[in-house]
Structures are given as structure tokens and as C-alpha cells.
Amino acid sequence: MEKKNNYYVVWAGFNPGIYNSWDRCQEQIKGYNNAKFKGFVDFADAERAFKIGYGAYMKMNTTHVQIDKSSLKPVFPSLAVDAACNTVSGDMEYRGVDAHSGKEIFRQGPYFDGTNNIGEFLAIVHGLAFLQKQGSKIPVYTDSVTAISWVRRKQANTKLEKTSRNEILFELIQRAENWLKSNKWENPILKWETKVWGEIPADFGRK
Numbered sequence: 001m002e003k004k005n006n007y008y009v010v011w012a013g014f015n016p017g018i019y020n021s022w023d024r025c026q027e028q029i030k031g032y033n034n035a036k037f038k039g040f041v042d043f044a045d046a047e048r049a050f051k052i053g054y055g056a057y058m059k060m061n062t063t064h065v066q067i068d069k070s071s072l073k074p075v076f077p078s079l080a081v082d083a084a085c086n087t088v089s090g091d092m093e094y095r096g097v098d099a100h101s102g103k104e105i106f107r108q109g110p111y112f113d114g115t116n117n118i119g120e121f122l123a124i125v126h127g128l129a130f131l132q133k134q135g136s137k138i139p140v141y142t143d144s145v146t147a148i149s150w151v152r153r154k155q156a157n158t159k160l161e162k163t164s165r166n167e168i169l170f171e172l173i174q175r176a177e178n179w180l181k182s183n184k185w186e187n188p189i190l191k192w193e194t195k196v197w198g199e200i201p202a203d204f205g206r207k
Helices: 022-029 043-052 054-060 116-134 145-153 167-182
Strands: 007-012 017-019 036-040 079-085 092-098 104-111 140-142 189-191
Touching: 007 022, 007 043, 007 054, 017 022, 017 043, 022 036, 036 043, 043 054, 079 116, 092 116, 104 116, 104 167, 116 140, 116 145, 116 167, 145 189
Parallel strands: 079 140, 140 189
Antiparallel strands: 007 017, 007 036, 079 092, 092 104
């Protein structure tokens, strides 16, 4: 009988290290491009593998380390956020829902002349601020890689032109950037694997 893994080494992830549960390991690798990890039965083996590094470990072992996304499952409880933008009018709105039940937690908009990326960015920051007030450290899920990168840089790299109609959006962006720069959070921001799990629970269903 195959022995169960008790420890997981994350060489490349949001926070590299050794984790003692699959759920904690997933928090470090989901949404991280080219994540590198492996499970181990014994801590000593995991510690040795982590210390020598991914490259050296791979040279010593024939087992290829890679993510099998079909084996990943969403982490619950968690908050899912999404945005929707009317391609004709440019009206944009965003919301956050309980990822397990689908219950709507917050909803903002519509705002004139916006973009999906801006909506996704604002939704993540809104979610982080909301969870901080609740004293909650649960993950935040989004299906936008772009929005995740903006949050990590603490800056919305939008090319949207500012007009009298969307001025409020630029005020919200500035407020969100200021919040990111002046606050700390421990909530993992994770990529929702749409191809495996289906549409994100916060999806507006307008595709």
C-alpha cells in the first residue's frame, strides 16, 4: 500500500517552504505560474529536498515534479470575486460572494466606461478590505491573472483614458492603491481554475 504524504515541499510558490497539509500547500501553488512542489512521507526527506533546491533534487530523482490541476480542489471557506463589463456601453460592475454557497457579500456599480480588469482589481481589494474588517484570513479567488498581478504590484496598470464619465473609477483605483500600500493582509489571493471547476461562483452569467 502506498504511504500517505505528510509533508509538502514548495520550491516555487507564493511562500516557498515545507507544509504539513495538502490544503496549506495548495494555498502556495494555486495561481502561481510554474509552481514546483512535491509530497513526502517523512519530514527528514522533505527537509533535505527543500535545502538542496529543486534543480539538485530533480537531478537526483527521476520523478518529474509538476502540477496536476485536475487533482486540485477549491479551498473553502473562501471569497470569490468577479467583474462584468458591457462591451457596448462600457458599464462595469463587480461583486464578491461566498465561494461555497454563492451568497452575495457585496456588489458595486455599474460604473460608466470601465473595463473588466479594473473591475477585477477593485473587487479583490474590496474583498481584502472587507475580510480585514471581519478579522478573516480566508482566501480570495479571482479568475483574472491580470488583476492578481496588479494587486501584487499595488498598482493598477490600466491604459483606460480618464473622462468625465469614468472619473469616479479613477478615484476608486487611487483609493484601492492607497489601501494596498498602507495595509497588510494574510489572505491568499488565488486563481480560480475555470477549466477544471467551471465558472467562478461570483460570475455574472452574461457570457
